Amino acid sequence: MGMKKSEKGSKQVMENKKNEKKDVGNATIGNDGIFASCSFSSLGLHPSLCDELREKLGFEVPTLVQAQAIPVILAGRHALINAATGTGKTVAYLAPLIHHLQNYDTRIQRSDGTFALVLVPTRELCLQVYEILQKLLHRFHWIVPGYVMGGENRSKEKARLRKGISILIATPGRLLDHLKNTSSFLYTKLRWIIFDEADRILELGFGKDIQEILDLLGSTKAANDNEENTVPRNSKFQRQNLLLSATLNDKVNHLAKISLQNPVMIGLEGKTREPVSTIESVDPSESDEDDEVKYSSKIPTVGDYKIPTQLIQRYVKVPCGSRLAVLLSILKHLFERDTSQKVVVFFSTCDAVDFHYSLLSEFHFSTDAQTKEGVRKMFLGCRTFRLHGNMEHEDRRSTFQAFKTEKSALLLSTDVSARGLDFPKVRCIIQYDSPGEATEYVHRVGRTARLGERGESLLFLQPAEIDYLQDLEKHGVSLTEYPLPKVLDNFPLYGQNKLVKKSVFIDLHPWILCLQKALESFIISKPKMDELARKGFCSWVRAYTAHRGELKRIFMIKKLHLGHVAKSFALKQQPSLVGQSFQKQNKKRKRFEKKSGLSKKRKVARVKE
Numbered sequence: 001m002g003m004k005k006s007e008k009g010s011k012q013v014m015e016n017k018k019n020e021k022k023d024v025g026n027a028t029i030g031n032d033g034i035f036a037s038c039s040f041s042s043l044g045l046h047p048s049l050c051d052e053l054r055e056k057l058g059f060e061v062p063t064l065v066q067a068q069a070i071p072v073i074l075a076g077r078h079a080l081i082n083a084a085t086g087t088g089k090t091v092a093y094l095a096p097l098i099h100h101l102q103n104y105d106t107r108i109q110r111s112d113g114t115f116a117l118v119l120v121p122t123r124e125l126c127l128q129v130y131e132i133l134q135k136l137l138h139r140f141h142w143i144v145p146g147y148v149m150g151g152e153n154r155s156k157e158k159a160r161l162r163k164g165i166s167i168l169i170a171t172p173g174r175l176l177d178h179l180k181n182t183s184s185f186l187y188t189k190l191r192w193i194i195f196d197e198a199d200r201i202l203e204l205g206f207g208k209d210i211q212e213i214l215d216l217l218g219s220t221k222a223a224n225d226n227e228e229n230t231v232p233r234n235s236k237f238q239r240q241n242l243l244l245s246a247t248l249n250d251k252v253n254h255l256a257k258i259s260l261q262n263p264v265m266i267g268l269e270g271k272t273r274e275p276v277s278t279i280e281s282v283d284p285s286e287s288d289e290d291d292e293v294k295y296s297s298k299i300p301t302v303g304d305y306k307i308p309t310q311l312i313q314r315y316v317k318v319p320c321g322s323r324l325a326v327l328l329s330i331l332k333h334l335f336e337r338d339t340s341q342k343v344v345v346f347f348s349t350c351d352a353v354d355f356h357y358s359l360l361s362e363f364h365f366s367t368d369a370q371t372k373e374g375v376r377k378m379f380l381g382c383r384t385f386r387l388h389g390n391m392e393h394e395d396r397r398s399t400f401q402a403f404k405t406e407k408s409a410l411l412l413s414t415d416v417s418a419r420g421l422d423f424p425k426v427r428c429i430i431q432y433d434s435p436g437e438a439t440e441y442v443h444r445v446g447r448t449a450r451l452g453e454r455g456e457s458l459l460f461l462q463p464a465e466i467d468y469l470q471d472l473e474k475h476g477v478s479l480t481e482y483p484l485p486k487v488l489d490n491f492p493l494y495g496q497n498k499l500v501k502k503s504v505f506i507d508l509h510p511w512i513l514c515l516q517k518a519l520e521s522f523i524i525s526k527p528k529m530d531e532l533a534r535k536g537f538c539s540w541v542r543a544y545t546a547h548r549g550e551l552k553r554i555f556m557i558k559k560l561h562l563g564h565v566a567k568s569f570a571l572k573q574q575p576s577l578v579g580q581s582f583q584k585q586n587k588k589r590k591r592f593e594k595k596s597g598l599s600k601k602r603k604v605a606r607v608k609e
């Protein structure tokens with residue numbers, strides 16, 4: 001069967017890895033620790049499924065996390081799986097489910113209802129998992145994949161659930177909705193519940209929903225102990241729950257405690273502390289000696305994060321007022337250096353994404369002073385996309401698909417793209433607005449350097465925020481400085497050339513001064529852009545005040561010069577109206593939160609799901 005280009009690509013990466021191997025314990029792994037030396041069939045997977053993995057996805061051998069997780073899941077154990085971004089966690093849980101479902105003595109039917117539930121934090125991840133599942137089920141047409149998620153038509157979803165979906169991918173809010181309101185949704189034979197990006201689901205404020213979902217499904221430890229459990233259970237449909245993420249936190253520990261029984265921990269070597277009573281130790285009689293060495297059943301502590309070793313991580317220190325000009329300069333440099341590449345830039349708010357998207361789609365500029373307006377070139381020549389939670393559902397969907405297939409493009413996004421999304425060939429991640437929690441940093445940079453490919457990341461920090469680097473260091477993440485002056489010096493200087501003395505201050509660099517002036521004139525000349533800039537400014541400041549705990553000490557609103565923030569939206573001045581509306585909105589938000597008992601995070605989550 002013919003193989004798609006991307007599949008050939010992944011085959012190539014795999015070939016490269018296979019050539020550099022070393023022995024670790026009883027497993028042989030590549031130097032980068034990504035691929036295992038065994039085959040999929042040696043892990044116990046059905047030969048047809050192994051063929052499907054090879055033919056439909058181009059996977060010849062398992063990754064290390066797949067080699068560790070698949071036998072454990074096949075054996076029916078609950079598991080908590082922690083592995084770096086882009087190491088193949090999705091197939092690690094999908095393959096064993098399919099293996100079991102196709103192996104039942106009597107073929108499963110649609111009328112049996114749902115056997116497996118995969119919970120994911122965002123719509124895009126929902127679609128991505130569904131697409132992989134569809135490919136893997138090509139030969140097993142009697143196993144029906146499906147999804148339910150925020151933004152989709154409820155009645156159509158109800159109809160699909162009525163017909164029967166064997167493996168269902170869902171975002172938590174919509175799933176809960178169907179559990180409560182779709183009487184034809186049959187889940188009496190439910191056997192697996194999988195939380196992909198478990199920590200994110202909880203961080204987004206879905207903790208209560210998850211608790212309710214587990215209660216309704218009768219899948220908490222308490223429910224299991226309860227004889228009057230409403231969900232029929234028998235040995236054939238024994239529950240098996242799985243939690244997966246590249247980063248773990250205390251909330252995941254709590255979820256693990258309430259939902260996992262006697263779990264196997266994968267990828268948590270050296271990250272454990274003493275077990276608490278609610279998580280049982282692995283029963284030595286059930287696991288062989290090697291298992292006990294490889295896996296631990298103790299609760300993980302939040303330690304060093306796993307970052308792809310080949311990822312080049314840098315930071316750039318930029319004064320607030322020059323941020324925009326520096327961002328544009330770096331993007332120009334990246335796309336001129338390599339015309340065929342993909343870059344993702346992360347922003348803190350939807351309004352900031354909209355402003356920068358419109359700006360980059362329309363801004364023309366020339367370094368030649370003589371050039372007439374009419375012949376000025378687009379500042380950036382690449383295709384630009386945007387993705388955030390306030391976009392129309394269909395736009396979100398088409399952007400996600402389009403950016404996946406583009407060879408050279410720029411994506412401007414909020415954290416809605418930070419988790420789990422697998423955009424092929426992304427070479428660079430720019431965190432223009434700080435990620436806040438270190439976990440978010442890890443997931444954002446994880447959109448590049450996937451599965452051993454090369455990648456670089458760049459974190460923007462203002463001089464007053466530089467302590468954030470220490471925060472990252474605490475988690476074993478260290479960054480080097482980006483050579484910004486060198487990059488800026490390479491731009492031609494607006495008709496002044498070598499006569500201009502180079503400045504040591506970024507904000508006084510002639511290229512930056514010239515670009516900033518052009519940006520400000522552009523915004524002033526376009527009322528629509530001016531409005532977007534004001535909105536962007538306002539919500540950016542609001543987001544800056546939302547940093548919590550320790551981070552409040554680093555990202556201090558009091559240290560911000562709002563006039564400089566306005567400059568970073570190419571506004572010449574901070575209009576007084578902006579300040580007033582900001583305060584009004586802030587008060588309104590606080591009143592609303594107090595009344596409804598909602599946290600900021602939960603509100604954001606509702607938009608993002």
Ligand SMILES: Nc1ncnc2c1ncn2[C@@H]1O[C@H](COP(=O)(O)OP(=O)(O)OP(=O)(O)O)[C@@H](O)[C@H]1O
Binds near residue numbers: 011060063089
């Ligand atoms: N065995 C394999 N051989 C070749 N490619 C693979 C294999 N397993 C996974 N991949 C590819 O690796 C990439 C990353 O996989 P996946 O998205 O499952 O990673 P992940 O660990 O879930 O990442 P994240 O933590 O960001 O969600 C995908 O492009 C996938 O197609």
